[in-house]
Amino acid sequence: MEPHSSPSLLWAPLLLSALLAGLSFGFLLHSLRKIRSRDKINTFGWGLAGTVTTACGLWSSQVAALTAMALPWELYFRTDALGLSATVCLVTSALVLASGRLALNPHGRMTLLAGEIGLLWSLCLWLGLRSLGTPPTGHGAWWLALVLPPMVVVAGALAAAWLALSPRWHQMGPANSRLWLGALLFGLTAGMAQDMALGAQHFVDTLGNVNGLLDVTTAQLAASAGCIVLLLGVFGVMVDNRAHGQNRMLANSLSEANRRLREQALTDPLTRLANRNLFEERLEELLTRLGDEPGSLAVLFIDLDGFKPVNDSFGHVAGDSVLREIGQRLKATARPTDLVARIGGDEFLVLAEMPGGTLGAGKLAQTALETVSKPYVLPNGVHVTLSCSVGIVMYPDHGPSQKLIANADAAMYAAKRAGGSTFAFFEPSMDHDAREQLQLQHDLRSALDRHELELYYQPKIDGYSSQITGVEALVRWHHPTRGLMMPGVFIPIAERFGLIGALGGWVLDEACRQLQIWQNQGLRMRVSVNLTPQQLQQDDLMDRIHRAVTRHKIDRRLLTLEITESVFMQNKDAALRVLTRLAQDGITLSLDDFGTEYSSYAVLSEMPVHQLKIDRHFVMKLGTSLKAEAIVDGIIHMAHALNLRVVAEGVETEEQRDTLVRLACDELQGYLFAKPMPADRLTLWAMGDDTVHGSPDFRPSLYDDGVALLTATS
Template sequence: MNAEPTAPWWWLLLALVAMAALMAALRLWVQSRGRIKVPAATVSCASAPHAPQAPSGPTFQRVLSAQDALTGLASRLQLEDRLDAAALRAESHQRRLALLYIDIDGFKPINESYGYEAGDALLREVAQRLIGLGRSTDTLARMGADEFIMLMDGDPDHASAALVADRIRQALQRPYLVQGREVRLSCSIGIVLYPDHGPRARLIARADAAMLAAKRAGGNIHCFFADTMDPGALEAIELQRDLRRALETNTGLELHYQPKIDSRTGRISGVEALLRWHHPERGAVSPVVFVPVAERFGLIGALGQWVTDEACRQLRIWQDTGLRMHVAINLSVHQLRQTDLVERVQDSLARHDIAGGRVTFEVTESAAMEDPQASLRVFERLAQLGVSLSIDDFGTGYSSLSYLRRLPARQLKIDRSFVQDVASQEDAQAIVRAVIKLAHALGLKVVAEGVETVAQQDVLKRMGCDQLQGYLFAKPMPARHLQLWVMGDGVPARRMQFRDSQFEHDDTDGQRPDNEDDLI
């Protein structure tokens, strides 16, 4: 019996292989000609398993780059550029586009339980999963912290946007492996369609409002924007837009300086730099308001860099006029997690030719202890620059004395809540006395902040507190007023009878909440 001929199926196989090779070669050629648009976020994440290093540079403009340093996704700036272009295309072709605002539910406990390195790795994995769901015409961006946005181009309707949202929730619900343990997460998604849900300038704000509504409903759902949703998110979006513009144009931001007084000599021993924002329409905006907005929308790194650079610039001006000053700068927990923080500080010191010993970074006790090992590494590298460290708000958080002993700190600041009652409450006196003795035993200087009465000053001096800071001596004031104030008080004053600060109008208008100035 003759075997059936086999040539036809071999020829078919060869034809399919040749066709596949031809299509692959054609795709590569078209890509090289620039006719296929591949999102930058997809390329950067798919080509490297680790996120790229954050750009280093002398100015805050370079911090506001087009790419998120942690995930490699687009930044908010790049998203807004692409959103503008997509909205113009949608208008010209009478098509829709969609924005999906994605917030990870329950991410904060991951950071608290496993540390920030594990949290960062988890965010990179989330970004990779989102990339797997996007098309070449979509844009993925990280808005800051654990929030992402997907911009869907290509005329999506209500149903297709909802379908993508469901796929995102399913993808992000798959288990993650964190330090050998299985972790599950969910997400809340707010959705807006353009032009259905308003003008382009309001889309991100309204997507955010829809996301918050999804969270209030219990999370792990998606929600389309409705006019009845909380308008508070719109105000936050507008505030961050104005703050971003202030950074880009270097307008409206200013440092005020509050003196620290040597308790033995009565002379000024240094100043603390405190950020103020003069909004062109709102007037003075409190740090209590704008710092959380900066943290939420990924501006805190640029804002912190602006403060460091401006303080160094002012130090150089003072030094050139014969005034040798020491400046303390507040460092937020978000800045502590920046991989290039030390390089940024080093760049500011070098550009203005300032010795590291003229600068102290104040870090709250709780921020330093959130991830003690990571904080220790950052502090040790800063110490190599000559920059000193002060533990701020000491006594209000939970800290390990073994870690405290290892930190290269030179100073402790007693929280104002203890100073407030130190002249009248025995328990406050006992706490302050114990902190001072502990600090001195560790070779640290002690600063008491929030000193507002002579009675508080006298008690703290008797206890051996090294430096005093508060409204009893001076309010925070602009650099030009501080220089006049210092020149007028060059001779040690008996009983520290300093005259009032020449800058009588502080931004807080006499209504300073507790620790407002400690925010940045």
């Protein structure tokens, strides 16, 4: 029995063998990844599929490799060796999957897989060689078939597993791509090792004493069945990857939807700043982390001054653009550790970590004031200027954590009461004020229904004829427990809590109703009504006035509407349009509190007013201050030059009256003549009723003309 020389090899079967080895390795890795799931059914199914498919693939790979040999005799296979080879493939595949699932870390799993796959492949190759014949000892480089190929396969398996499983290669792309790239690498090394093993072998040509031989065609058919199983497994992997990809897309979509929902839940949709929910969440986190360290954080409550006129006059688009820009400005000027939030309307919050004590918090508030006060350009090109009021609380000095925002709000309102465009630190008294304001606004909402409001009237006296020229309507509130309340107490509350519209509408209607009563009595009495900034910005103001005048059938020339300079200057264009329409409709317009704001010819020349009122601040100083007298004289001359009548309010002494008469002031109003009184008392007072004259609350008329005094001249 002479050995033949080394056989020549056919490349097509070898390439097929390498491909099958690579696919088997890829399916094995995929199965290993799937069986690490917590789902027991999924683990068992993929474990069984991985064992069978990998075994079939490896066994078919070996048969394909063996058929690559071109021998001088017809090729036969020993059935016992092939059967043992198939069994080893099956058992070893199961062991590889089981041990791979139990490995705790990726590096240990890679090493274990590489060693087991290398030994598995080497054993299968040896059994495959045994199925063809017995290599004679002492002939050829037989050790190449037994030592070097397994080493090559182990190295290839280690490299392939490292590429497919190691976290350091995640940046190369998706896990599936790396898995099949590793499978390709293993297939190439397996093909190389098979080529080395088969090329180094010598075979005897006698197998006569061996029972159960298979010819090459039968062996190839059996291997084809294994190939089909492997291809079905690979197809299953593709289907699973597709399903997994779709599930991942759905999961990503769900994650993105959850992210957007959370963003909507925690973000202001207009400014993209944090909303109140996120602000309170961050506040709790910060309090937990910092504890009760003094001065550890500050909360700034920022409320815009004069925003509503802009929003009402130019529309919500313009108002939204201003709010967005303010949000961007505040965020740009805030420190990286600060959180800026919009909690609704024109209110913003700033959470400042370690602000640097009250001095640092004050600097942050001053920065916010300066930032907000810069001019804004609306979408229509109009320039507007706003200001803000800022309330500051320091933790833990200014209250417990759950009251920080409420206390900051109270401090902000204190700053607004001080005139706005400033900041104020929280004080304990503000907490009481805040609770009182909440109670008052609750009571004020039902005051109209309970008929607790009443108009008082303060007369205006003509400076030349000493006749009554008209009255100013002033609202009073007969609170059930607090008694008579002045407008200086509840008007700011009505403005803050959105009640001023209903209150102003009631005052206008009630004044017109009283005008009708006096008109039916034959008394031609002019009545002045103050318009608030919010009323002037109401779109239906003209309709409200028209309905009140029409319903009570009064002469609209007897109705005077008073506005302040500040209301006009907040939004000149919008205010000018409304005032012009009112003047064209026959309503008399009066500029109130003149001298405290801009007080210039430019302002007066733009406003379609008929009279102006000198602020009581200057009137009170007449007789004691030459500067005040000079200012009043200048105002009167300026008004007369513009063909305006002048009213001086706050006249309390005869010296003030005499000075105003000497300076040619047209009308006088003040406690020297009478305090504000109900309509019925005003009529009796003007007629010289002794009962009213004897009242300690009112001074009698200085004039004696009785009812004739009510025939006022314009």
